[in-house]
Amino acid sequence: MESLWNQKWVIGNWKMNGRLQNNNALMHRFRILPQVDRVCIGLAAPTVYLLQLHNAMQIVLNNRILTCAQDVSRFAGNGAYTGEVSAEMMADIGVDIVLIGHSERSLYFGEKNEIQRQKIENVLNVGLLPLLCVGESLEEREAGKEKEVIAHQLSVLEGLDTKHIAVAYEPVWAIGTGKVATVEQIAEMHQFIYEQILSMHGNDAKIRVLYGGSVNANNATDIFAVPYVDGALVGGASLAYDSFTSIINAAQES
Numbered sequence: 001m002e003s004l005w006n007q008k009w010v011i012g013n014w015k016m017n018g019r020l021q022n023n024n025a026l027m028h029r030f031r032i033l034p035q036v037d038r039v040c041i042g043l044a045a046p047t048v049y050l051l052q053l054h055n056a057m058q059i060v061l062n063n064r065i066l067t068c069a070q071d072v073s074r075f076a077g078n079g080a081y082t083g084e085v086s087a088e089m090m091a092d093i094g095v096d097i098v099l100i101g102h103s104e105r106s107l108y109f110g111e112k113n114e115i116q117r118q119k120i121e122n123v124l125n126v127g128l129l130p131l132l133c134v135g136e137s138l139e140e141r142e143a144g145k146e147k148e149v150i151a152h153q154l155s156v157l158e159g160l161d162t163k164h165i166a167v168a169y170e171p172v173w174a175i176g177t178g179k180v181a182t183v184e185q186i187a188e189m190h191q192f193i194y195e196q197i198l199s200m201h202g203n204d205a206k207i208r209v210l211y212g213g214s215v216n217a218n219n220a221t222d223i224f225a226v227p228y229v230d231g232a233l234v235g236g237a238s239l240a241y242d243s244f245t246s247i248i249n250a251a252q253e254s
């Protein structure tokens with residue numbers, strides 16, 4: 001797992017998409033994916049399909065793709081929390097990485113820093129890796145507040161008992177819109193995020209900062225060439241084999 005921190009990460013976020021049969025077909029196609037030693041590949045499926053995904057990764061793909069969850073309960077262990085799935089359960093079925101605080105969680109479920117912090121701690125406590133998503137809205141960017149907003153979102157990482165920090169910078173206005181931040185905007189924000197993490201966790205912190213927001217087969221090469229970009233969190237383009245593997249190949253060649 002230590003080599004993860006030197007690799008480019010390409011994590012697909014299926015959101016609320018997928019069906020047993022389609023997922024299986026996609027997993028089988030991944031068998032022909034050439035070996036990529038410079039890329040850590042992950043797929044975040046809906047919770048109900050995580051076990052299917054994990055089994056396929058083990059049986060068909062020799063664990064070449066990490067199993068990622070899109071969310072986790074803020075409650076730990078077991079208990080009377082109907083509908084919830086705890087970090088312990090995620091660990092039990094073989095999840096590796098858990099997305100925390102995706103902007104859609106904040107938009108539709110009102111999740112803010114306090115809940116995200118509880119989730120991150122739960123995930124760390126069971127030995128899994130949280131991937132914190134941060135990003136400003138269009139309004140916030142137009143008001144010149146993007147760094148202030150991101151600094152506040154990143155403050156959930158303060159004082160965590162870990163030296164391994166993974167963040168996805170996803171400007172909300174670029175998610176699912178086809179609008180991609182410019183390479184200058186990405187470089188500026190990624191450098192800022194690095195500085196914030198280093199100031200909280202020290203120079204020996206192991207850091208990955210992924211870019212997310214309409215990454216596709218055509219723009220991935222340019223995005224991976226931006227300084228401080230350690231990979232991509234990919235929504236729409238992760239649903240099709242060809243576009244997702246083009247992004248993986250771009251990461252391998254970057």
Ligand code: PEP
Binds near residue numbers: 170177214234235
């Ligand atoms: C996302 O949901 O994390 C995302 C980046 O979506 P898309 O690539 O579709 O913009």
